[in-house]
Amino acid sequence: MTPLIKIRDLHFYRGNKAIFDGIDIDIYRGKVTAIMGPSGTGKTTLLKLIGGQLKPHRGTIEVDGQDVNKLNRSSLYALRKRMGMLFQSGALLTDISVFDNVAFPLREHTRLPASMIRDLVLMKLQAVGLRNARHLMPSELSGGMARRVALARAMALDPMMIMYDEPFTGQDPISMGTLVNLIRRVNDAMGLTSIVVSHDVAETARIADDIYLLSGGKVIEQGTTEQLKKSGSPWVEQFLQGLPDGPVPFHYPGTSFEADLMAGEESQ
Numbered sequence: 001m002t003p004l005i006k007i008r009d010l011h012f013y014r015g016n017k018a019i020f021d022g023i024d025i026d027i028y029r030g031k032v033t034a035i036m037g038p039s040g041t042g043k044t045t046l047l048k049l050i051g052g053q054l055k056p057h058r059g060t061i062e063v064d065g066q067d068v069n070k071l072n073r074s075s076l077y078a079l080r081k082r083m084g085m086l087f088q089s090g091a092l093l094t095d096i097s098v099f100d101n102v103a104f105p106l107r108e109h110t111r112l113p114a115s116m117i118r119d120l121v122l123m124k125l126q127a128v129g130l131r132n133a134r135h136l137m138p139s140e141l142s143g144g145m146a147r148r149v150a151l152a153r154a155m156a157l158d159p160m161m162i163m164y165d166e167p168f169t170g171q172d173p174i175s176m177g178t179l180v181n182l183i184r185r186v187n188d189a190m191g192l193t194s195i196v197v198s199h200d201v202a203e204t205a206r207i208a209d210d211i212y213l214l215s216g217g218k219v220i221e222q223g224t225t226e227q228l229k230k231s232g233s234p235w236v237e238q239f240l241q242g243l244p245d246g247p248v249p250f251h252y253p254g255t256s257f258e259a260d261l262m263a264g265e266e267s268q
């Protein structure tokens with residue numbers, strides 16, 4: 001089976017810091033793939049590289065057989081339309097209704113008649129359970145409902161895949177559970193491929209087919225959720241159990257606390 005996204009020998013730097021130091025990733029069609037790792041490892045950066053918003057310094061990223069960085073502007077634009085993205089900051093337009101938010105990409109990118117746009121919008125809202133909330137304004141929605149509307153909007157143009165960046169941030173456990181299940185359900189019902197970047201390890205692992213753990217510019221571990229649970233690696237253990245400390249240090253590296261206390265008041 002050929003992967004939908006094939007990343008090979010990816011190198012990416014910020015200044016002289018290697019965010020990615022030669023990583024390989026395969027994202028398979030129809031699967032939910034979770035990308036996890038400590039804060040600042042470059043998970044969001046990875047999504048931007050896949051979307052062609054950033055260019056790698058070395059290596060290749062193929063999406064549906066096309067090398068993202070060899071595409072001209074219009075081909076990249078066409079490819080991007082087929083990649084749904086749900087970023088944490090992907091807020092809804094506040095002065096138009098739920099319906100109009102979901103209709104927005106259809107009106108912007110297609111010339112479909114209003115009756116067909118209506119049917120498509122209702123279908124997407126139905127998929128996220130909010131067809132009857134279509135007349136509400138974004139200010140009338142809970143945080144979880146707003147995420148679901150954003151998901152319906154991301155699906156509006158029938159993308160081949162959806163990339164989720166921290167989709168659960170700020171959600172209470174029930175709302176998080178709903179969103180997690182929805183990602184899986186929508187993925188399967190719509191024949192999508194999903195990439196989920198999340199700190200909510202246990203919840204995300206529950207619905208993921210494949211997991212990649214990134215740290216220090218490398219893929220530390222990779223496999224199915226079952227394989228990772230059996231891996232015995234202390235890294236994986238720390239992640240899957242959500243332990244605050246372990247091989248991945250809780251504290252930003254630097255001088256010890258003792259040394260800072262000993263240094264006295266004159267230093268900061």
Ligand SMILES: Nc1ncnc2c1ncn2[C@@H]1O[C@H](COP(=O)(O)OP(=O)(O)OP(=O)(O)O)[C@@H](O)[C@H]1O
Nearest residue numbers: 014015019037038039040041042043044045046199
């Ligand atoms: N525009 C930028 N300019 C310079 N450095 C950046 C920029 N954006 C991100 N970085 C750095 O790149 C690294 C990776 O950032 P990124 O946001 O991809 O990490 P992340 O794994 O998504 O983190 P988190 O889990 O905290 O969201 C970080 O060290 C960050 O400080």
